[in-house]
Amino acid sequence: MQNILTKEINTTNLPDSNGRFGEFGGSYIPPQLQTVMDEVTKEYENIVQDPVFLEELSSLQRHYVGRPSPVYHAKRLSEAVGGAQIYLKREDLNHTGAHKINHCIGEVLLAKKMGKKKVIAETGAGQHGVALATAAALLGLECDIYMGEVDIKKEAPNVSRMKILGAQVIEVTRGTKTLKDAVDAAFEAYLEDPDTQIYCIGSVVGPHPFPMMVRDFQSVVGIEAKAQIQELAGRLPEAVVACVGGGSNAMGIFSAFLEDSEVTLYGVEPAGKGLDTPDHAATITKGSVGILHGFKSFLLQDESGEALPVYSIASGLDYPGVGPQHSYLKTIGRVNYDSATDHEAVEAFYGLSRMEGIIPALESSHAVAHAIKLAKTMKKDEIILVNLSGRGDKDIDYVLEHYPLVEYEPTGKGNGFEEFLSHIKKQ
Numbered sequence: 001m002q003n004i005l006t007k008e009i010n011t012t013n014l015p016d017s018n019g020r021f022g023e024f025g026g027s028y029i030p031p032q033l034q035t036v037m038d039e040v041t042k043e044y045e046n047i048v049q050d051p052v053f054l055e056e057l058s059s060l061q062r063h064y065v066g067r068p069s070p071v072y073h074a075k076r077l078s079e080a081v082g083g084a085q086i087y088l089k090r091e092d093l094n095h096t097g098a099h100k101i102n103h104c105i106g107e108v109l110l111a112k113k114m115g116k117k118k119v120i121a122e123t124g125a126g127q128h129g130v131a132l133a134t135a136a137a138l139l140g141l142e143c144d145i146y147m148g149e150v151d152i153k154k155e156a157p158n159v160s161r162m163k164i165l166g167a168q169v170i171e172v173t174r175g176t177k178t179l180k181d182a183v184d185a186a187f188e189a190y191l192e193d194p195d196t197q198i199y200c201i202g203s204v205v206g207p208h209p210f211p212m213m214v215r216d217f218q219s220v221v222g223i224e225a226k227a228q229i230q231e232l233a234g235r236l237p238e239a240v241v242a243c244v245g246g247g248s249n250a251m252g253i254f255s256a257f258l259e260d261s262e263v264t265l266y267g268v269e270p271a272g273k274g275l276d277t278p279d280h281a282a283t284i285t286k287g288s289v290g291i292l293h294g295f296k297s298f299l300l301q302d303e304s305g306e307a308l309p310v311y312s313i314a315s316g317l318d319y320p321g322v323g324p325q326h327s328y329l330k331t332i333g334r335v336n337y338d339s340a341t342d343h344e345a346v347e348a349f350y351g352l353s354r355m356e357g358i359i360p361a362l363e364s365s366h367a368v369a370h371a372i373k374l375a376k377t378m379k380k381d382e383i384i385l386v387n388l389s390g391r392g393d394k395d396i397d398y399v400l401e402h403y404p405l406v407e408y409e410p411t412g413k414g415n416g417f418e419e420f421l422s423h424i425k426k427q
Ligand SMILES: *Cc1c(COP(=O)(O)O)cnc(C)c1O
Pocket: 098, 099, 100, 127, 128, 202, 203, 204, 243, 244, 245, 246, 247, 248, 249, 250, 316, 317, 361, 363, 364, 389, 390, 391
């Protein structure tokens, strides 16, 4: 059995025992919650040494999630773009359609080991809620999902999925009635009863040990991908690209390559309607250091330290903070953080669909968009590995309504790819 959680893979030896990645991370929470977090940390450190736990986790990854997910050489897309070879790590093929199930199963298994009856969490677009409700159903725990009133109205199919899976969806009506308020409400509920329930956060964010734990549960993505690309291409890629919301799918794939200095890593944030407008969620690119939801990291905040409203076409990327390890990797210069706009993401969404028959999630489309830009600057025998974090079924109606294709007569000039992309309606 492959021990996917060995600490060896966390080659930076971070976080330290205080949960810090350099100056970032840590734990800024009330003392009562700190006691609970200390317990979670202790239990987590036990289970990652426990062969029974690791066997159960790896068995579920294989037989339930469908791991390993393939790495696929997107030849037609690479050819059309003209440049480096683009390979995709197909997390979109996981049960429930994205990478989130990887850490949800880990978190719910941990909850069960700790004797908890219930798991609770926040959700924005409902993706984390659905993944957690799935893992809770699988392992027989109760599940409460806190969700803003605005998001409940917007994301009806995911609300239905959670209910069918047996979760309670609890409406949050304070503040902007969206993700940040849902996190606040879920934390408060956790404080009220930290004994029978456990908070399963949706990304590599929150107080220690969550950024470490979620990263470790996602690191299976990088471990698999590294072996797969070496088998397929005979060597490591020049570049690895992933989209960054809270940063869990990116940490999952990056973690295996951190020590390989010849591999350039790119995290792609949502530039929304443009970095010079207020409508983006490019936390590292445009933010400053602060504290939110119990941890220190780059944040999009106003002068008083209040988190700013964020926006992008991909609701899974709309968080005003970012995982503390990303802030650290940014400051030491190990990862390059760039961004892609809504329109670039939509071009990548259509481009991958037409060239490969793969409809990517709008979140993942940000990574594909950056890979397309990057490929053009690289040689034909160079390799870009993209983490395709999820599938786009949830996004199809939105894209067709807001970014329809304009009918046109192909000119027959060039390979037709750029011409096709230029006929997506501009907002
Ligand atoms: C939630 C989500 C993301 C963003 O979360 P990270 O923690 O940044 O990975 C990215 N892609 C998909 C498909 C998602 O559902």
